Amino acid sequence: MGSSRLRAAGDWLEQRLGLRPLFEGSAGHLVPSNASSWWYVFGSATLVCLVMQIATGICLALVYVPSADQAWESLQHLDFEQPFGWYLRGLHYWGSNFMVALMTLHMIQVFLFGAYKYPRELTWLCGCLLFLCTLGLAFTGQVLRFDQNAYWGLGIGVSIMGRIPLLGESLTSLVLGGPILAAETLTRFFSLHVFVLPGLVITLVVLHLRMVLHNGINEFPTRGRGVDPETYDAEYAELIERTGEPFFPNAIHKDLLFSAVVIGSILACAAIFGPKLPNGPPDPTLIDTVPRPDFYFLALFSVFALLPPYMETFLIVYVMPVVVLALFAIPFVSRSGAKHPADRPVAVAGVVLVMTTVMTLAVLGLSSDWSPHMDAWKSVAVPVEMVEGRSPLELRGAAVLQAKQCRNCHALDGSGGKRGPDLGDVATRLTEDQLIRQVLQGGGNMPAYGKNLSPPEVAALVAFLRTLSPADAAIAQNSADPLGG
Amino acid sequence: MSDEPREPMPPPALPPVTRRSFLFKLGLGLNALAAALVAVPLIGYVISAVVQTRADQAWIPLGSIGDFPERQTRLATYRNPFRVAWDGTTADIPCWVRRVGGERFQVFAINCAHLGCPVRWFPQSGLFMCPCHGGVYYEDGRVASGPPPRGLFEYEYKVSQGSLWVRGGRVPTLSQTV
Numbered sequence: 001m002g003s004s005r006l007r008a009a010g011d012w013l014e015q016r017l018g019l020r021p022l023f024e025g026s027a028g029h030l031v032p033s034n035a036s037s038w039w040y041v042f043g044s045a046t047l048v049c050l051v052m053q054i055a056t057g058i059c060l061a062l063v064y065v066p067s068a069d070q071a072w073e074s075l076q077h078l079d080f081e082q083p084f085g086w087y088l089r090g091l092h093y094w095g096s097n098f099m100v101a102l103m104t105l106h107m108i109q110v111f112l113f114g115a116y117k118y119p120r121e122l123t124w125l126c127g128c129l130l131f132l133c134t135l136g137l138a139f140t141g142q143v144l145r146f147d148q149n150a151y152w153g154l155g156i157g158v159s160i161m162g163r164i165p166l167l168g169e170s171l172t173s174l175v176l177g178g179p180i181l182a183a184e185t186l187t188r189f190f191s192l193h194v195f196v197l198p199g200l201v202i203t204l205v206v207l208h209l210r211m212v213l214h215n216g217i218n219e220f221p222t223r224g225r226g227v228d229p230e231t232y233d234a235e236y237a238e239l240i241e242r243t244g245e246p247f248f249p250n251a252i253h254k255d256l257l258f259s260a261v262v263i264g265s266i267l268a269c270a271a272i273f274g275p276k277l278p279n280g281p282p283d284p285t286l287i288d289t290v291p292r293p294d295f296y297f298l299a300l301f302s303v304f305a306l307l308p309p310y311m312e313t314f315l316i317v318y319v320m321p322v323v324v325l326a327l328f329a330i331p332f333v334s335r336s337g338a339k340h341p342a343d344r345p346v347a348v349a350g351v352v353l354v355m356t357t358v359m360t361l362a363v364l365g366l367s368s369d370w371s372p373h374m375d376a377w378k379s380v381a382v383p384v385e386m387v388e389g390r391s392p393l394e395l396r397g398a399a400v401l402q403a404k405q406c407r408n409c410h411a412l413d414g415s416g417g418k419r420g421p422d423l424g425d426v427a428t429r430l431t432e433d434q435l436i437r438q439v440l441q442g443g444g445n446m447p448a449y450g451k452n453l454s455p456p457e458v459a460a461l462v463a464f465l466r467t468l469s470p471a472d473a474a475i476a477q478n479s480a481d482p483l484g485g
Numbered sequence: 486m487s488d489e490p491r492e493p494m495p496p497p498a499l500p501p502v503t504r505r506s507f508l509f510k511l512g513l514g515l516n517a518l519a520a521a522l523v524a525v526p527l528i529g530y531v532i533s534a535v536v537q538t539r540a541d542q543a544w545i546p547l548g549s550i551g552d553f554p555e556r557q558t559r560l561a562t563y564r565n566p567f568r569v570a571w572d573g574t575t576a577d578i579p580c581w582v583r584r585v586g587g588e589r590f591q592v593f594a595i596n597c598a599h600l601g602c603p604v605r606w607f608p609q610s611g612l613f614m615c616p617c618h619g620g621v622y623y624e625d626g627r628v629a630s631g632p633p634p635r636g637l638f639e640y641e642y643k644v645s646q647g648s649l650w651v652r653g654g655r656v657p658t659l660s661q662t663v
Contacts, residue, residue: 067573068573151575156601156617158658159658162660163659163660168658169660172661174534178567179537179655181656184569283575283577284595285578291616309634312634370619371619372615377607405612408614419619447612447621447623452611
């Protein structure tokens with residue numbers, strides 16, 4: 001009989017390897033039956049992403065050259081010549097997006113279910129470290145795609161570090177591998193991305209899982225029932241006694257199904273959208289570039305644009321570390337008490353607030369309306385209806401508006417830069433004198449143009465601006481001079 | 486438990502020093518020493534970038550001053566004086582040169598003082614604009630608008646035998662300018 005011979009071979013191996021007790025103590029550990037829930041699948045899916053990142057990462061490292069003079073070329077080779085190269089890069093890129101997203105969901109779920117409370121404080125702490133390491137991997141990975149965004153993105157990172165008092169200069173040199181961003185910077189980030197951070201992540205994952213096994217998976221929270229550290233252990237033991245079932249094979253099915261969906265989604269995204277191709281080569285002399293970070297750092301990018309400048313350094317240097325520490329401290333501050341989200345309205349509101357803020361900032365970062373539209377002055381025309389039937393002086397003003405780069409910051413009926421107000425209806429808001437003052441002296445976040453415009457140019461520009469109002473709207477008048485002079 | 490009367494403790498007996506315990510401690514000590522000896526070069530290697538043994542700035546020629554017309558601002562590039570062979574294009578550093586008049590210059594770092602993005606010069610409006618967060622500077626490097634906490638970083642320069650030289654070699658930040 002084939003099966004009995006197979007079993008005999010299995011027994012022979014088991015006698016020598018002794019894996020069964022290890023397996024039963026880990027994959028086969030008992031979980032409360034109510035923990036087999038769709039809410040509990042995000043952690044395992046994050047782990048699946050990590051495994052995929054390691055597999056695709058090793059393959060990419062077979063071809064990628066971590067050298068400042070060849071990294072960009074080797075990426076071109078990977079994307080366009082190496083068989084499956086573009087697809088593996090796509091898998092690694094989308095895998096990282098999914099990993100960050102799933103890890104965030106996992107963290108939110110753990111927080112909302114009060115799973116960080118006694119006795120799982122260190123599991124939460126370990127998870128927070130994993131979160132930071134994974135964001136570190138995301139940033140260092142973005143640098144390895146050694147293009148213009150990587151170069152200037154690093155420049156932004158270094159500028160942030162340069163704001164730290166006393167240590168700024170040393171930290172900058174430590175990160176760059178010298179006083180300037182060059183060859184040693186890339187090899188440093190390669191070493192971090194490929195050796196240091198993955199090693200840390202694997203170690204922390206082992207610890208994280210060890211604690212999950214040791215303390216048991218968090219039971220599905222019940223309304224009105226909280227954690228009392230005095231009695232929790234006995235209650236949990238009783239729950240396992242009553243409803244416990246082995247994770248494998250009884251409770252793993254939802255994790256398996258969800259992981260398959262995640263892998264399928266990554267495969268599909270990589271096939272449909274492909275990898276994120278490097279933009280221009282990392283040549284700092286190509287300054288016609290508009291650096292943007294990858295999605296996970298867009299919220300931070302937006303914060304720097306939208307904060308009042310006087311708050312920036314304070315927020316980056318002091319508040320951000322405090323926020324991170326506060327995240328670590330959650331289980332030590334809120335160690336016992338209610339677990340069910342319906343019993344913890346403030347926790348739910350906190351998650352909604354934080355996620356709304358982060359997503360809003362990220363979406364604002366996508367369009368980055370605060371940035372001047374650097375080419376608007378020569379690529380976005382004045383709408384025809386704004387020049388039709390205008391006098392020669394007003395037409396001259398429209399030309400001044402384009403030539404002096406006003407459009408880089410000011411839109412006309414929605415087209416052009418969005419940094420300053422849309423000028424499509426400026427005549428309804430500012431009188432002639434106010435316009436002249438604003439153009440010459442600037443203010444309210446506008447440069448003063450007094451030195452760069454001749455008096456006839458100013459006269460023409462203001463004459464044109466005074467024509468910009470919707471057909472049925474009254475234009476602004478000086479109330480002290482109702483006849484308009 | 487602490488309420489129960491306790492027998493007076495006998496004085497702790499010193500554990501006898503056996504050959505095993507001696508060798509165990511000696512082994513621990515020697516390994517601690519070995520670890521420290523390994524750590525010294527490792528740490529030294531990593532932080533050598535911080536503890537500078539060489540200058541991080543040098544005088545670099547930007548070209549003949551005739552290349553820079555009076556009252557104009559031009560982009561100039563130089564090779565990083567401390568480059569290595571595999572720096573590739575990252576060794577080429579751009580900067581903005583404004584010839585105020587005669588031998589008076591202003592040489593600005595390309596990096597915005599806000600977060601280091603490359604600023605662009607617009608001669609028509611006489612402004613530098615940054616593509617990241619909208620910092621704007623006047624032609625003399627002063628902040629015109631936006632978030633920069635200071636004006637553009639300015640290189641030290643000299644004119645020698647008809648050539649313009651700047652002192653460069655490091656990336657400017659708020660804690661260490663060019």
